[in-house]
Amino acid sequence: KNSLNSFSASRMSPRYKSSISEDSAPSESSREVSVLSEPPPVEMKALNRGRMGRFFRSYYVPFLLDLRTKIAVAILFIAYLGISIYGISVMEQGLDYDKLLLQTDPLVEAFAREIELFPSGDQIEIAIKKAPDMSIAENRERIEQIAQKFEQVSYSNGPKSTSLWLREYIKYANLTGSFLNDDRESWVIGVYEWSQLFAFYKLWSQDFVWANHSDYDHLSLVSFRFRIGIHDLNTPTDLVMVTEEVRQLAAQHPDLEIFTYQYSRAIADQLNVILQSTIQNDFLAVVCMIVISLLFIPNPLCAVWITIAIITIDIGVIGLLSLWSVKLDPIFMITIILSIGFSIEFSAHVTHGFVSNEGNLSPKERCIIAMEKLAWPVVHGSMSTILGVTVLAFINSYMVLVFFKTIFLVLVIGVFHALVLLPIVLAVTTPYVERLNSRLQRVSDEKKEKATTASKGSVYAITVPVNVS
Template sequence: MQEGLDYEKLVTDDDPIRDVIMIEKVYFSAGHQAEIAIVNAPDMTKKSNRDRILKVVNEYETTKYSVGPKGTQLWLREYERYQNATGAYMKDDRDTWINGVYEWTQLFAFYRLWSQDFVWSNAQEPDMREMKSFRFRIAIKNYDNIIAFKRITALMREIAGKYPDLNITTFQLYRALADQNDAILPNTVQNCLIELLCIGAVGLVFIPNVVFTFWIILAIISIDIGVVGCLSWWSVKLDPISMITLIMSIGFSVEFTAHITYGFVSSKGDLSPKERTAQALEKHAVPVLQGAISTVLGVSVLAFINSYTVTIFFKAVFLVVSLGALHALVFLPVFLSRTAPLINR
């Protein structure tokens, strides 16, 4: 099952915004800027430190998601270009790389824009002025889906982790969404496991038999696997909406299997496993079918609503009820009747 949320699905099919989102994906999947901040700026009067900063920048702008040097906004390159254009003699001292940079950012028009990229200490005292932090920007491409943003975010953090002394911090517009998507799969698995454990504990209270409770849990797992497979076949991706429906489906899937198992366990008299199975189905098969049909009919109106969230809910409920009834009426009775003699021994 693929991960990611397609934003065009959050609006109705006839909403004009949907067309805008699709056009943006096709024609504007490159050029978005990511900001990289060097929080602990090194001593820029040393050429080795400047070369190291250029190395960091080069790593960021040569990834497969980067546009390249043409899409990079780096004050260091622009400042050197300005100094060369004015014929200034650049030395490795404070006048060139501390005070000179600060005064350059205070010039007219275009150059004043660079002042937003610096954090200075003692900015008004030339003798004590220090460059504390600065930032640069790179242009990224190939980000037409949330999975790409997830990989871009991970790649940028990986590069930042190579230079812990610089305390590099990265930011792009969809970073929060990428982090959210990154947490969906582990949270889904974790919540499903917790819910299965809770169902198992409650099942042991009302059906005090480990083997029969195990069959209930196994049936739930099988139902959920079927739901995931069918949703994936329907091109539904794992996103916050489908995650909620999957977790909710566990609660639906336990209903029918628990009824059949309880009917089997609570059968009175000295009956054989096959007779107990027949009695359980005789008592509960019709109510299970009625419950399944009524539930599907009750949510069937949702299938005609032009909304992604509502449609996913209908699909999940339909699959859970259908697969749940199938497991409860066909598969589970076979396992119960086959394992009961072993338990009786």
């Protein structure tokens, strides 16, 4: 029993003494255990980040937060925005057909020769679906007036380039000595037979749609068309303007159902909607990215700077792509929307890494920890992606090159924002934001305290008369 008691005392006494002697001085072993159990300070954490961690802690962040560096970065950012906005202002619109082909395709050479030999010209087809009764003189005069109005549109070549069967038929009748009456024989059967003549006149048969052409008793003219020529279309805006003018003229005669068409109409219609669609889709994509960022990073400071970073990155990519021989077309619209995800990635990581640190750290310490953790992975991720898409730069295709240029610019500009711009901005603005938050919190606490005091006073006012009574 004595040995068992002594053994129990020897095993239990240290634990018992440590629990009851709270004010006694700790032993050397307990001090060692407490030191090892405490979380290491910031400096001890930084020692385990490797060479690049020490580089960002000891050299990069102090250099970045230096006043001279801040001024230089501010000037660089202003120049970046200025160049980007200039690029957006001079950006061309429209998708050239040869851009859909490989540059080695024979059609590219054919398109180039067409532009060289027949520059900036086009023909507009004007189809009258419901042809009026051409045996009536007023209807013939109306068709002539409509043709003259179309000949007066912007960039028109005038009557010399108009191909209207009515004028040619009257000229043919005068040359042959034929007398045209206001009857069916002259303006239905006569026009049909004239369009079926040999040689050059045979071409006019393609401009008519006849009903019952095998039976002269029931033969009727259903539809016909004519053409006007335009020239000096130097910019896509000129093409859009001419297209709008001819459509407005056609809309003035709904009973005839006039339709217009030209070879470059697809480009004109595309130009009408491409800018609006790009802005709308780009805006929706940015809003979605901001909402997703707020869901995963519920911090107002993060939301503000991530939003600004997305917008400035987007402006830079669009402007620099314009200066890099990229036009505003559907290919550009698709790639720029896809690139918004890349633009938010690095900025979101760095911003969250900065604001998620301990609240008692200074802005410089927060910046050091964020750069130690994230700067080198951001460099790795961006460089690996750039190297991955670099192979696309050697493919001689416009679509592939636009994709490469977009991804390259998004990554380079995104890294500039994440590793240069955002650390400076966060280090400068965080003290003011925290000061504002503490002031708002103090005001909120004072309001709660006043409300609590008022509620207590109202209770006493009710209970005192009861106690007296």
